[in-house]
Amino acid sequence: MTISIAIDVGLALLVLAVAAWIIAVRDAFAAVVGFVAYGLLLALVWVRLAAVDVALTEAAIGSGVTGGLLLAAAARLRSSEAPAANERPGATLRVLTALLCAGISLGLAVAVLSLPDPAPTLAPMAAANLPATGLGNGVTAVLLAYRAFDTLLEKVVLLLSLIGVWSLAPDRAWGGRPGPRRVVRPDGALVFLTQLLPPVGIVVAIYIFWAGADEPGGAFPGGTILAAMWILSMLAGLVEVPAISRRSLRVVLVLGAALFFAVGLAGFFVADAFLAYPMGYAKPLILVIEAALVLSIAAILGMLVAGPPERTEER
Amino acid sequence: MIAHATTASGFLLVLAIVFPAAGILLALTLGGRHAERITLALLPVGTAVAIAIACEVWRAGDALVYLLGGWQPPLGVMLRADGLSAVMLVTTSLVICAAGLFGRAGFRTPENLHEARAPLAFWTLLLGVWAALNAVFLGHDLFNLYVGLELLTFGAVPLVALSGRPETLTAALRYLLFALLGSVLYLLGTALLYGAHGTLDIALLAARVRPEPVAWVAAALMTAGLLAKTALFPLHLWLPPAHAGAPAAASAVLSALVVKGSFFLIVRLWFDAMPGLMPQAAAQLLGTLGAAAILFGSVLALRQARLKLLIAYSTVAQIGYLFFLFPLAMGPDLGHSWQAAAWTGGWIQLVSHAFAKAAMFLAAGLIAEAVGHDRIAELAGIGRALPISALAFGLGGLSLMGVPPSGGFVAKWLLLTAAVEAGQWWWALVMLAGGLLAGGYVFRVLGQLWGDANGSLALRARVSRRREALALALALCALSLGFLPLQPNALLQIGRPHAAELVVR
Amino acid sequence: MNTAALFGLLGAALVGLGLFGLVVHPNPLRKILAFNLLGGGVFLVFGAVARRGAAAGMGGDPVPQALVITGLVVAFSATALAVSLLLRLFQETGRTTLRDEDGGKP
Numbered sequence: 001m002t003i004s005i006a007i008d009v010g011l012a013l014l015v016l017a018v019a020a021w022i023i024a025v026r027d028a029f030a031a032v033v034g035f036v037a038y039g040l041l042l043a044l045v046w047v048r049l050a051a052v053d054v055a056l057t058e059a060a061i062g063s064g065v066t067g068g069l070l071l072a073a074a075a076r077l078r079s080s081e082a083p084a085a086n087e088r089p090g091a092t093l094r095v096l097t098a099l100l101c102a103g104i105s106l107g108l109a110v111a112v113l114s115l116p117d118p119a120p121t122l123a124p125m126a127a128a129n130l131p132a133t134g135l136g137n138g139v140t141a142v143l144l145a146y147r148a149f150d151t152l153l154e155k156v157v158l159l160l161s162l163i164g165v166w167s168l169a170p171d172r173a174w175g176g177r178p179g180p181r182r183v184v185r186p187d188g189a190l191v192f193l194t195q196l197l198p199p200v201g202i203v204v205a206i207y208i209f210w211a212g213a214d215e216p217g218g219a220f221p222g223g224t225i226l227a228a229m230w231i232l233s234m235l236a237g238l239v240e241v242p243a244i245s246r247r248s249l250r251v252v253l254v255l256g257a258a259l260f261f262a263v264g265l266a267g268f269f270v271a272d273a274f275l276a277y278p279m280g281y282a283k284p285l286i287l288v289i290e291a292a293l294v295l296s297i298a299a300i301l302g303m304l305v306a307g308p309p310e311r312t313e314e315r
Numbered sequence: 316m317i318a319h320a321t322t323a324s325g326f327l328l329v330l331a332i333v334f335p336a337a338g339i340l341l342a343l344t345l346g347g348r349h350a351e352r353i354t355l356a357l358l359p360v361g362t363a364v365a366i367a368i369a370c371e372v373w374r375a376g377d378a379l380v381y382l383l384g385g386w387q388p389p390l391g392v393m394l395r396a397d398g399l400s401a402v403m404l405v406t407t408s409l410v411i412c413a414a415g416l417f418g419r420a421g422f423r424t425p426e427n428l429h430e431a432r433a434p435l436a437f438w439t440l441l442l443g444v445w446a447a448l449n450a451v452f453l454g455h456d457l458f459n460l461y462v463g464l465e466l467l468t469f470g471a472v473p474l475v476a477l478s479g480r481p482e483t484l485t486a487a488l489r490y491l492l493f494a495l496l497g498s499v500l501y502l503l504g505t506a507l508l509y510g511a512h513g514t515l516d517i518a519l520l521a522a523r524v525r526p527e528p529v530a531w532v533a534a535a536l537m538t539a540g541l542l543a544k545t546a547l548f549p550l551h552l553w554l555p556p557a558h559a560g561a562p563a564a565a566s567a568v569l570s571a572l573v574v575k576g577s578f579f580l581i582v583r584l585w586f587d588a589m590p591g592l593m594p595q596a597a598a599q600l601l602g603t604l605g606a607a608a609i610l611f612g613s614v615l616a617l618r619q620a621r622l623k624l625l626i627a628y629s630t631v632a633q634i635g636y637l638f639f640l641f642p643l644a645m646g647p648d649l650g651h652s653w654q655a656a657a658w659t660g661g662w663i664q665l666v667s668h669a670f671a672k673a674a675m676f677l678a679a680g681l682i683a684e685a686v687g688h689d690r691i692a693e694l695a696g697i698g699r700a701l702p703i704s705a706l707a708f709g710l711g712g713l714s715l716m717g718v719p720p721s722g723g724f725v726a727k728w729l730l731l732t733a734a735v736e737a738g739q740w741w742w743a744l745v746m747l748a749g750g751l752l753a754g755g756y757v758f759r760v761l762g763q764l765w766g767d768a769n770g771s772l773a774l775r776a777r778v779s780r781r782r783e784a785l786a787l788a789l790a791l792c793a794l795s796l797g798f799l800p801l802q803p804n805a806l807l808q809i810g811r812p813h814a815a816e817l818v819v820r
Numbered sequence: 821m822n823t824a825a826l827f828g829l830l831g832a833a834l835v836g837l838g839l840f841g842l843v844v845h846p847n848p849l850r851k852i853l854a855f856n857l858l859g860g861g862v863f864l865v866f867g868a869v870a871r872r873g874a875a876a877g878m879g880g881d882p883v884p885q886a887l888v889i890t891g892l893v894v895a896f897s898a899t900a901l902a903v904s905l906l907l908r909l910f911q912e913t914g915r916t917t918l919r920d921e922d923g924g925k926p
Contacts, residue, residue, distance in 0.1 A: 008823050012830045019834055019857055023841040028849050035853055042860055049827055049867045050879030057889050061896050066856065070849070073903045077849055077910055088846055097843050105836030111507050111532040112828040112865060120513025121873030121881040125390045128876075138882030139889070146390050147886060149383040153450060153462045154890050156336050157469055159343065160443040161897035164473035165904040167436035171479070174432040220889050245346065245430060254340045261337055267384070273321065274329045275384040297893075304900035307907070390883075458887055465894050469901065476905065484909040488848060489918050491905060495855055495898050496842060502891060503835065503862045509884060510869035 008048055015041045029078065032070045039063025052216035053139045056208065060224035061301075068231055069305045134283030136214030143218065144286045148275045152264065155257035155293070158300045162253065166244055169308035175245035178306035179234070194236035201229035209294045213283065219290040223297025230302040241306050249299065256296030260289050319393055319518075324371045325381035328394040328453050331364050331404060335446035342439050348424040350438040358415050361445065362408040369401035369806075378810030388456065389514035395455040397810025399662065403452040403579060406666050409792065410571045410673045411445050413785045417677055418564035420782060433477055437565070440477075443470035444568060451576045457505045457515040457588070460580055461498065464544070468494040471573045474565040475557045483560035490557040493543050493550065497577070500540030507533035517588045524589050534592065537584055544577035547601075547638065548608035551631045555615075558630060559623040563680020566623065567789075570630040570676060571669035578637055578665070585645065586811075598641040605638030606745040613752030617759070622679045622689040625756055626672070632749065633668045633715060636730065637661055639742050643733045653733040655803035660729025662807055667722025667793045671711035674790035678708040681783060682764075687775040691760060696768025698761075703783035705764045710790035712757030714797075717750045722796025729801065828868030834861030848906050848916055852899055859895045863888045 018041060022034045039062035046055035089097075126138045126146065133145045143151050169176075205225040212218030233239040242249045263285055264275040271278045277285050338357045342350035371379055378397040386392070396404070415438075422437040424430065447470055450463035472494065476487035509515055511529040524530055546554040554574070558566050585593050612632025619625040643657035681704045682697055683689040698705035714723035727746055734742040834857055841854025866884045873881030910916050 004823075005826075008826050012826055015830060016833055016837075019837050022853060022857065023837055023845075028847060028853075031850065031853055035856065038857075038860075042864075045827055045830070045864070046867060048823060049871045050874065051867055051870060051885045051888070054863075054867065054885050054888050054892075057892050061892050062856075062860070066896055066899055069900060069903055070853065073849060073907060076907060077916060089844060094844055097840055101836040101840040101843075104839060105832045107532050107535075108503070108507075108832035108835055108865070109829050111529045112510075112832055112868060113825060114528050115507075115510045115869070115872065117872075119510065119869070119872035119881075121875050122390055122513060122883045123873055123875040123878045123881045126876075126882050127878060129386075129390065138878050139886050142882050142886035143889065145384060146386050147392050147458075147883070149392050150459055150462055150887075150890055153332075153336075153459070153466060154894060156339060156443070156446065157462060157466045157894055158897050159339060160440070160466060160469045161901050163339075163343070163436060163439050163443075164469055164901050167432060167440070167473045167477060168479075168484075168904050168908045169432055171432050175430060220893065224893075247344075247346070250344050250346060254344050258340050258344075261333065261340070265333070268326065271385070273382060273385040274326070274333075277384075301896070304897060307904055458890075462890070462894070465898070469897070472901065472905075476908075479912075481909065481912045484905060484912060485918060488902065488905045488909060491898075491902055492842070492848070492851055492855070492918075495902070496858075499855070499858050499862055502859075503865060506862060506865045506869060506884070509887075510865075510872070513873070 011041065011045055011048065015045060029071075029074045032067070032074045035070060036063045036067035039067060053137070053212070053218060053221060056217065056221035057224060060221060060228055064228045065224060065231065065301055065305060068228075068235070072305075132282065133277070133286065135286065137212055137216065137218065139216070140212050140218045140286070143220070144289060145277065145282065148260075148264070152257065152260050152275070155260065155296065158297070159253065159257065162300055162303055165304060166308050169310065173309045173312060175243060176309040176312040177241045177243045178303070178309050179241050180310065188236075190236045191238065194232050194238050198229040198233055201225055205229070205294070209290060212290070213287060219293040220297065223294040224301060226294060226298035227301035230298060231305050234302065234306060244303070244309050249303075252295055252299045253303070254296070256289070256293040259292040263289055319380050319382060319387060321382045322375070322379045324367070325379050325394070327364055327368050327371065328379060328381045328396055329383075331361070331368065331449045331453060332446055334361050334364065335442045335449065338442045339439050339446070342435070342442065346435065347430040348434070350435050351419070351422070351424065354415055354438040354442055355419070357442065358412045362412055365404040365408040368396050369405050372396055372398055372401045372809055373806060376809060388516035389519055392456045392459050393516070394453045395810070396453055398806045398808060399810075400452045402662065402666060402807065403575075404449060406669050407445065407448045407452070407572055410568060410669055410789070411441065413673060413677070413789050414564040414568045415441060417567070417680075417782055417785050418562070420779065421562060421564065436473060436477060437562075440470045440474050441568070444474070444573065448572055448576055451579060455517050457508065457517070457520075460583075461502055461505060464498055464501065464577065464580070467573060467576050468498065468544075471569055474569065475561045477562055477565065478560070480560070482556065486553070486556035486560045490553045493553045497540040497543035500536045500543070504533040504537030504540070507536075517583065520588045521590055524592065526592055530589065530592060534584065534589055538581060541577045541581045541584070545574050545581065545634060546631060547604050547634060548611055548631070549604075551608065551612070554631055555624055555627040558627040559621065563676055563683070566627075566680070567673035567676040570627065571673040574630070574634060575665055575669065578634070582640065585641070593641065593645055598645055601638045602642040602742060605635035606742065608632060608635030608638070609745055609749040610752070613749055613756065616756045617752065620690060620692065622682065622691050622694070622760065623676070625691065625760065626675050626679055629715060629753070629756065630672055632753070633664075633672070636664050636727070636746070636749070639730055639734070642739060642742065643730065643737055651737070653736040655808070656729045656736075657733035659802070659804045659807055660726045660733060663722055663796060663799065663804070664726035664730065667714050667726055667796045670789050670793035670796070671714035671721075671723065674707045674711040674786045674793065677782070677786035677789065678704040678711070681778045681786065684776055685774050685778050691763055694763045695766045696764075698764035699768065700774055701778060701783065703780065703787050704778070705761070707783070707786035707790040708764065709757075709761050710787075710794055712753070712761065714793040716753040716757055720794060720797030722793045722799070724797055725799050725801060824868040824871035827864050827871075831861040831864030831868060834858070834864065837861075846917065848902070848918060852902050852906070856895065856899060859891070863891055866891075
């Protein structure tokens with residue numbers, strides 16, 4: 001067994017152990033902490049799978065942003081845990097479910113192992129068409145050129161989920177700011193961290209977005225890191241959460257999808273199809289769209305974590 | 316090697332999705348009462364696009380295709396509208412038009428506010444559901460369809476909880492968890508299919524897929540996930556509280572259209588992406604679950620005390636009829652005459668149920684508004700105060716029962732004759748029982764509506780005749796389908812892939 | 821056994837674990853956590869498929885990798901919506917049960 005196989009096996013066993021612990025542990029808060037660790041381990045797995053773009057996005061979203069969201073929720077829900085525990089299904093149901101899930105895992109494992117060799121792949125086709133897009137990173141090309149429609153629809157999905165979250169506000173608080181009033185403790189550790197990290201994080205996010213055209217990175221990892229920095233600042237109380245009725249917020253939220261739509265519709269006339277790029281202008285257009293996407297993704301993810309409005313704007 | 320090319324009027328397919336989606340962006344940015352205006356302005360535009368697509372498909376006698384970005388599958392993604400998509404697009408736009416116009420009364424932004432919660436949410440979510448449904452009906456790539464499914468879920472779930480009442484919050488959360496489970500199982504199946512064939516384009520998959528373990532596991536996972544989203548028995552638990560708790564216009568859209576989106580994908584999967592791969596046992600299993608849904612749902616509907624819950628359980632039952640498509644319209648050897656009849660019957664059932672159920676939910680909403688509650692036992696005589704609503708409810712009910720003339724009758728007739736011809740007479744028995752049970756719960760309500768008012772009826776609010784007319788219009792659509800000939804329909808056959816072509820005799 | 825197959829099997833195991841947690845835990849927050857585990861498993865299967873498709877100088881097939889990135893973002897927004905629903909339910913009722921009068925998903 002070579003070293004790399006040993007590392008992989010060790011990593012896989014570790015991830016499995018943490019996942020089993022997340023399912024089995026009694027306390028919800030502990031489970032969420034375990035989930036953050038699991039996210040970081042998964043990012044390592046993605047690196048081992050030679051998918052660095054995914055690793056960056058998983059680290060930022062999977063453990064960072066999702067972790068923050070779930071930790072806040074677990075803290076607020078602490079008092080509800082004991083009653084819920086009384087509804088645990090009986091032992092027979094648990095055993096049956098376990099058997100069913102084991103069966104599904106087994107079937108899935110058989111399917112994964114019986115995938116054809118050599119594996120059918122679109123990598124050669126993707127590589128062959130890269131020059132037409134002017135990009136060097138295959139994943140960015142897939143996201144913003146070959147399968148741009150998926151990315152466009154996904155931006156609409158994000159916006160709709162934000163509207164859904166906002167719709168859960170009480171009527172009187174509509175238009176106001178999400179979340180409780182934060183008390184800023186100037187000497188606190190969180191504030192110190194927030195004064196240190198975001199400037200670095202913002203630079204890293206911008207670099208990752210810019211480099212994503214030719215290296216691993218792109219709008220999604222960049223946008224999520226930017227979101228994480230903003231969320232940190234909001235949690236520490238250094239930045240006030242914007243009120244949801246503010247026009248400037250709405251414009252930033254919509255900017256990415258709107259620009260994407262505009263370029264796509266222009267493609268009807270200057271190129272030969274919706275979402276097609278005119279010859280030679282593909283890379284600059286893609287970078288412009290990605291820039292707008294970075295801002296929008298950061299804004300949407302940040303507002304998703306902030307939640308529905310709870311208090312009216314103070315003047 | 317299949318080479319696709321964008322057909323001349325293919326851009327209409329893009330517009331069908333882009334218009335509602337762009338409407339969401341505009342509504343969110345401009346905010347306030349502009350959301351309502353934008354949606355109302357888009358209603359005729361979107362309907363015109365849908366009708367244009369249907370006319371083009373009929374005229375060309377072939378499917379419309381659009382290559383997005385100019386990239387060919389398997390690298391790129393394309394949209395495709397066959398006869399089936401066209402029918403679904405038109406049905407969707409008509410029901411959404413009715414729901415939008417109906418919702419004007421309930422979701423008007425108050426004069427003294429720039430923006431209010433429920434109106435902004437309702438109009439943008441309605442546009443979202445519309446865009447999602449169009450994306451589902453036009454998509455030709457399994458992952459693109461996954462994104463469309465997620466868009467549909469995120470549009471539908473908040474609509475359930477729009478009123479803010481605690482029981483609707485519970486119903487919405489349960490709905491969301493079921494829907495997410497369904498999506499993730501579907502996604503798992505697409506991962507396996509991509510791993511096995513290197514593409515997610517439906518036509519390319521149909522050419523490459525073979526009966527092997529990977530295909531079985533993938534198909535099983537995807538079907539299980541989509542069944543959870545379609546609320547087929549026994550995964551129907553989430554539907555009644557969710558559809559009953561939503562506001563009336565939203566319930567209409569949820570029962571008529573949203574559950575049909577995932578059903579549409581099950582058909583796309585088995586008839587188009589993996590034709591001829593379904594074992595007879597699986598087809599019979601789906602049919603059995605459908606039969607159980609009909610019987611179970613109808614009996615539970617009979618026992619409901621609240622009108623909206625009765626209608627929701629009726630949805631659970633009527634969805635069961637759709638699953639007779641699998642044992643009857645599918646088979647290793649195509650070319651049997653009953654298969655085309657079953658195909659047509661199944662889709663007419665879907666469309667007429669959409670209209671009828673939407674009409675019933677809107678009528679029930681008006682009744683609830685007028686009296687302040689929807690307890691069936693206390694609705695005696697309301698039909699005299701709201702005759703148009705009662706009529707709409709009655710006509711919708713006739714379609715559910717399968718009484719001529721109605722779309723429901725044509726659908727069930729075709730399915731019945733197909734079942735008998737195919738030698739699978741047990742489905743015919745279930746359909747007859749289902750019709751009787753439907754008659755039971757429909758006449759139970761109608762009896763109350765037109766019964767003697769025993770004096771306990773107090774109208775709390777006046778209901779506009781225009782909104783009653785909307786419910787009636789939808790019911791008349793269901794009725795008008797009853798004038799279709801009792802034969803396989805040519806429009807539904809346009810653009811069927813060659814391997815899955817059903818003979819139209 | 822190569823890297824791709826190993827992590828594909830890990831994905832299969834995570835799917836089973838996540839599914840178990842989703843069905844068995846009565847607390848909706850644990851269900852949401854289990855759903856994320858389930859999603860992670862699905863993405864790993866995609867990742868295995870991508871790694872197997874390494875060719876033309878790329879370390880992996882970029883299409884499944886891009887699909888995973890899209891999926892990660894969508895899964896997060898689903899989690900956010902679910903958590904908001906749950907918190908609102910808790911605010912309104914003080915409980916986090918999904919069970920109601922006519923019984924629900926356990």
